Amino acid sequence: MNRFLPVLTVVAAILAVWYVACIPMNVQEVLTNAERAGAVVEPEGAANRRDLNRIGLVFSNTEHLGASWSTERARLPSPHQIAAELWASTWQEEVYGRRGIVNSGSFSNRSLIYHGGVTLGATFVGFLIGSALGVLLAVGIVHSRTMDRSVMPWAIVSQTVPIVALAPMIIVVLYSIGINGLLPKAIISAYLSFFPVVVGMxxxxxxxxxxxxxxxxxxxxxxxxxxxxxxLPSSVPYLFTSLKIGIAASLVGAIVGELPVQRGGLGARMLGGSYYGQTEQIWAALFVAAGLAATMVWLIxxxxxxxxxxxxxxx
Amino acid sequence: MAVIEASGLDLTFQTNDGPVHALRDVNLSVEQGDFVSFIGPSGCGKTTFLRCIAGLETPTGGSLAVNGMTPDEARRARAYGYVFQAAGLYPWRTIGGNIRLPLEIMGFSRADQAERVQKTLELVDLAGFEKKFPWQLSGGMQQRASIARALAFDADILLMDEPFGALDEIVRDKLNEELLKLWARTEKTIGFVTHSIPEAVYLSTKIVVMSPRPGRITDVIESTLPKDRPLDIRDSKEFIDIAHRVREGLRAGHVDD
Structure with a gap:
């Protein structure tokens, strides 16, 4: 209990802030829907409200805000909406859905289990490549002055290039030589994860x-x-610390690698959600990603x- | 033939503040089976001299022979065991594993390793602790394990750099007594750096008094104490006389400052 109480307290605080934040974040959509349903909103007409201060709108229309936590395609969906989306796009989709594993024999491409698996595969391969490369580079750097002087500065420079700018280029270049699918994502993943391993090792x-x-x-x-x-034995505690950072970075790399391709994975799911205003879908994918990262770090x-x-x- | 023979030994470190004369014109001859203590204030070069013998520092002048070889040749021939001020046991190895470390590196057979580990553990009175990890032992026991590690491969020379400096007085007395017994049993030549006068007088057959700036030998005292030394020999007149002469030597070195 002593271990869980502090965590639960923080979770409760975040949820409280979240529910309160839903009110001003969603006030425009909530008032528009209320007005359509016949309520008198101050001021009238969505166009007149568009540029007004959200907090001001909240206080001048306190009686119409009941739908703040249940609006569809809300700007900020409430936690229970996201939980429902998570449930619907995992258990419900797989067990009862036409494409689900129960009815079709394979994971549904609409379920977060499928997309999480795609991301996890790329993360894992990228992490293996990245940490192996990181350890090898570190061994070289420690034993060779030349490598220390030549490789280390480039390793640092490599991390100053924004990965979102680099990822599409890596994918395009690899695609042009016939490499696509998991490997390009794994390489982006390795690109992010080798660095903490090099430094730590x-x-x-x-x-x-x-x-x-x-x-x-x-x-x-x-x-x-x-x-x-x-x-080597002296470096073991350092290795594990770097691996924890490395695997989280790998996950980010895999997700970034999925953004431009749109062939499945949590990144694709997030970007797809943002194209179609499916905020709950974005958040649900985000929570799955966070859960995966936490699980992998815990495992290490x-x-x-x-x-x-x-x-x-x-x- | 002398085991360690230094003549006109010089060592100058080039630093940003100019040259530092760590050792100047050091002449010393150590015979087989001697117990030699190097005593002096910090900066007198006692540790540096020991490191020269071990081939860990390279003298800039004069000559130094260990077992008739250069110190580096002697190091390659594994002519000595070295005990540092800190026990420096590997925390991920058991006590037995730590003592096995030099044996593994030097390529002893597995059966030979096990036998030597047992033998040296008994020698330092740590039998039964083979499977313990270093953190499970007291500081004094850890230092005994590090002495066992230095003895495991049976080099003729044992070099000890303030091995008991970090231990309290009572543990130190006990270990001094044990070290003398160990020396009598193994008949090794021991070079021992210390800054404690009673420790130097109690242990040594030869006391080398050194002084700093530049590091040099100011006196070499041949001990007249018998080889068999109970702890209460330290209250005898003979002991006090030798201690007095060491103190005088140290003081003389300081006057030069």
Missing amino acids: VKGLRSPDAMQLDLLHTYHASKSQTFWKLR GWIEARTLRRMGVQP
């Missing part, structure tokens, strides 16, 4: 102090013995705890 591999290195020097240990017996944390315990770290 360089720090981790350099974490043994002068005394530790001197000790191995007195044993006349080779460079590879120093690496396997000292540098769990593996970290197990690994460190096996390495004999003080509990």
Whole structure:
């Protein structure tokens, strides 16, 4: 209970702010609908209200605001609307829908389970490529002065280019040489996730102090013995911290990679939702993405705890 | 033949504030089985001299031979075990695993490794702690494990850089006593850096008094104490006389400042 109470408090606070924010955010649509239904709204006519202050409108029409939390295609859908959308586009769609897994034998392309799976696949492949690349670069940087001077600055520069600008170019270039589908997304994903791994691993591999290195020097240990017996085990805590950041970055990369392609995935779902004003669909996809990220970070944390315990770290 | 032979040894570090004379004209001869202490205030070059013997620093002048070889050749031949001020055990290895570290690096067979781990654990009185992790041991026990690690591959020389400097007085006394027993049993040549006069006098057959700026030897005292030394020998007249001479030597070094 001690662990959940603070989290629940924050969740409750966010929900409270959210429900209050729904009122001014949705006031234009709510008043238009009320006026259509015959209510007298101050001032009359949607066109006259368009440029007025939303908060002012709220206070001059307090009796017509009952629909603030149930308007369809609201600017800011309320949390329970999003929850309903989540339920409808997962369980309902798969179990009762014509395209759902129960009736068709495969996941529906309208369900968030299907789209989440598409994104997750690209995230996972991208994360594997990115972290492997990150570890290899870090090993090179630590062992070679030339690589330290040449690779590190470029790794930093690579992260200053906005990924949304770069992603379409990567997709177009890869498409022109016949690569499409999961791989371009995975590459964008890897592009974002290799960096935290490089930085963390360089720090981790350099974490043994002068005394530790001197000790191995007195044993006349080779460079590879120093690496396997000292540098690598020392870097494990740093590795896991970087992997946690890396996998979250991978997910962002996969979603960004899905935006211009529109062939499934949470990114496609978000952009599709925004084209057609389906705000609930955007938010639902966003929540699934956040849930996936939290789950993956938790999973790495769990593996970290197990690994460190096996390495004999003080509990 | 002397195990360690230094003549006219110089070491100058080039720093941004100009050259620093860490060692100047150091002459010393250490015989097989000696227990040599290096004592002096910080900056006198005692640790630097030990690191030169270990091949961790390269002298800029004079000559230094270890087992008749250059220090670097001696290091490659794994002629010595080195104990640092901090135990520096790997937290991810058990005590046994830590002692096995040099054996793995030097390519001992698995059976030989296990046997040597057992033997050295008994030597430092840590039998039964093989499977514990370092954090489960006290500071004194950790330092004993690090001595075991330095002894595991049976080098003839043991170099110790203030190994008990971070421990409290009572633990230090106990470890000093144990170190003497260990030295008597293994008959190794020991180089021991310290800044404690009682520790140096209690342990050594030869006390090298050093002074700073430039780092140099001001006195070499051959101890007249018997080889068998109970802790209460420190109250004897002989002990106090030697301690007095060490103190005088240290003071003389300071007058030069």
